[in-house]
Amino acid sequence: MTESQDKKVVILGIETSCDETSAAVLVDGTDLRSHIISSQIATHQKYGGVVPEIASREHSLHIQPVVQQALSEAKVGFDDLSAIAVTYGPGLVGSLLVGVSGAKAMAYAAGIPLIGINHLEGHIYANFLEHQDLEFPLLALLVSGGHTHLILFTAHGKYQVLGYTRDDAAGEALDKVARALGLGYPGGPQIQKASQSGNKEAFKFPRAMLEPGSLDFSFSGMKSAVLNTLNSARMRGETLNVPDLAASFQQAVVDVLVHKALMAIERTKVRTLLLAGGVAANQLLRATLANELTQRGVRLIYPQSILCTDNGAMIAAAGYYHYRAGNFAPWTLNAVPGLNLKSI
Secondary structure (H helix, E strand, O other), X not given: OOHHHOOOOEEEEEEOOOOEEEEEEEEOOOEEEEEEEEEOXXXXXXOXXXXXXHHHHHHHHHHHHHHHHHHHXXXXXXXXXXXXXXXXXXXXXXXXHHHHXXXXXXXXXXXXXXXXXXXXXXXXXXXXXXXOOOOOOEEEEEEOOXXXXXXXXXXXXXXXXXXXXXXXXXXXXXXXXXHXXXXXXXXXXXXXXXXXXXXXXXXXXXXXXXXXXXXXXXXXXXXXHHHHHHHHHHHHOOOOOHHHHHHHXXXXXXXXXXXXXXXXXXXXXXXXXXXXXXXXXXXXXXXXXXXXXHHHOOEEEOOOHHHOOOOHHHHHHHHHHHHHHOOOOOOOOXXXXXXXXXXX
């Protein structure tokens, strides 16, 4: 790096919580110099979902070349890094351990700080990579395969979880319904694709809202309604229209997510909603929220689709703000598969 860059904050972000091995180099919080993702989707597709043992083995094979490629594309070496940020939870324990162990070894050898990042926090910070004008307070709707949360974000590192799923996450429900419909893995994109030629009014699936005023989510009953519809049809020897089923279920999921988000906005009076997580790439969710929020004068922010999935760039972004605050991890940092956002 040139001498003028020597004082810049250069973060290497590493993400291995599930089935993507990813690394990114971020300078001063917004200048993304490299972003490498090695996906295992093709490996797990034949199983209909992620196999933990296979995922951790694949991470072990790919973490070193992925990190080296990220450094090479960014034209930096370990001596140029300010710190290494790594996901330490939540996620699959074997996958997390590969990333945490690798990050600890690299940071220790380079003599630089180690930063532990909550995976959910990383998803939120993907929005900060492309939007530098965000002002607190912010409301985040985090929707992924393993998590569905509404989070009040009052300052960097300060969160209040307003609502969360009590059972299946929205992405998990989409994956399970996609598998039942024979659409393949990952389910969310497959449901969205099939829905394009379907009638969203064809099936009347329930919208679980829970008790009045609750900002929590529940998608297991909605998923079960689809499975029961399929089983009943099979018993009668009927063949149901898959695009109609996909479109109807997707609409039901989006209706619940949007309804709860609007409730939270009304309650908190926040004027900016951050959409985050893998399901944040869903076009129906984006369009529905945009329409509803525009009517209310509320700004909707979401990252480009590649930053909605698990990735090292979002971990580097969160790591940048931890670095500025001096929040470094001890060398005893370990994987915490059930890490809660409240633990931050």
